[in-house]
Amino acid sequence: MRVLIIKTSALGDIIHALPVIDYLRQVSTGVEIDWVVEEPFLPVLEHNPGLSQIHVVRTRKWRKAPFSAETRKDLRALRMELRERCYDLVFDIQGNLKSGLIAWLTGARERVGFTREVAQEKANCLFTTRRIPFRDSDRNVTDRYLRVVSALFGRDYRGMELTGAIVSAPEDEAAAERYRAGLPGGPVILFQVGTTWNTKLWYPEGWSELARRVVARYPGATILINWGSPGEKALGERIAGEVGPAVHLLPWLRIRELIPVLRRVDLVIGGDTGPVYLAAAVGTPTVSFYRATSAATYAPQGKRHRTVQAAMECAACYRTSCDRDGECRRSITVDALFGAVTDLIGQYPNGKDAPC
Incomplete structure (x- = not known):
């Protein structure tokens, strides 16, 4: 049997979908699994031994010039590449218009996806032949992909x-x-200070105070700051300036360079963002916080992970901007995050050796 998974983006969502590879390999002997992914996220998949072939797409570039000769050439090549594989099953677990079109380009008779109620874009359902409803127990996004x-x-x-x-x-x-x-030889803790939405961020003073407490509690600890934009770098520099030499800014790292670094740190702290999920996927304990999104839906699962949800009646609102943004940020307290840090380090001082 040859199966195609369409999950093109974004970083965290692709990571949440990875267990479907293991599921398919366990339930179908000899299955061949291919995947469609956006070019920036290829490093998450490209060395995975469970995949037979990866189809790379560049839909952002195509949207900028949908009728250009280059776009038409790319789409013709993708269609030919997909149809040559003769898929028995196509699973569209992206759920938008572009993924629906990619599923249709395969020519496969069985194209399985989300119901209209939960698809990101309702037009996606025009391109699937079977649509699977979630159950009430499917709260985490990984559960939904697996369903x-x-x-x-x-x-x-x-x-x-x-x-x-x-x-x-x-x-x-x-x-x-x-x-x-x-x-240094002490524990190495990575702060992931940035993410895509303002309503997922924490407040700068909180990061600095958390760093002070970590350094005071664990002499010899090193705090690494990962950053991906000038603003995030400036925040990292501020934390280092306020806390001292125990705080180090990482160099700017591509995804493929960041993954093995995350594998070698003892703990990662951050919000709802891809690097936190990368850390969990490579076996590193995490402390994560959630404001506009839901910990129940997105948080890493297992004994090595701790989560904090914003203490607001409107938490998990999924808004990208809000007049109460400052209040919401501060509803996630330093005490709550530091308590989660000490709990994890106390139980699993050698995080990689901890049971899942």
Whole structure:
């Protein structure tokens, strides 16, 4: 059997979908699994031994010039590439118009996706031949992806041990190992201070106070700041200036370079954002906080992870801007996050050796 997974973006969503590979390999002997992904997120998948082929798409570029000769050429090539694989099943777990079109381009008779009520864009349902409803128990986004994929195999994913492995190139692993060897011997904790929505961010003073408490509680600890924009870099520099030499800014890292670094730190702290989910996928404990989004839906699962939901009656509002933004940020207290840090480090001082 040859199966195609369409999950093109974004970083965190692709990571949440990785267990579908393990599910398919467990329920279907000899299955070949292909995946469609946006070019920036290829490093999450490109070394995965469970995948037979990866189709890379560049839909952002295509949207900018939909009628250009280059776009038409790319789409013709994608259609040919997909149809040559002769898929028995296509699972569209993206749920928007572009993913629906990609599913249609495959020419597959069985194209499975979301119901109209939950699809990101209702037009997606024009391109699927079967639409799978969620159950009330499918609260976490990974559960929802697995519900769609498992519906045709007659075996519920619940009770199965499923992982979402991410494999790096040897040269990237070696570079991260050299970087880690140059740090002090105490615990290494990474702060992921940035994300895409303002309503997912924490407040700067909170990051600095949390860093002070970590350094005071764990002498010899190193705090690394990951950043991806000038604003995030400036925040990292502010934290380092206010806390002292225990805080280090990472160099700007591409996804493929960041993955093995996350594998080598002892704990990652951040909001609802891709690097936190990358950390969880490679086995690193996490403390994550949620404001406009829901911890129940997106938070990493398992004993090595702690979550804090904003203490607001309107939390998980999914708004990208809000007049009460400052109040919401401060409803996530330093005490709550620091308590989660000490709880994890106390239980699992060697985070990578902790049970899942």
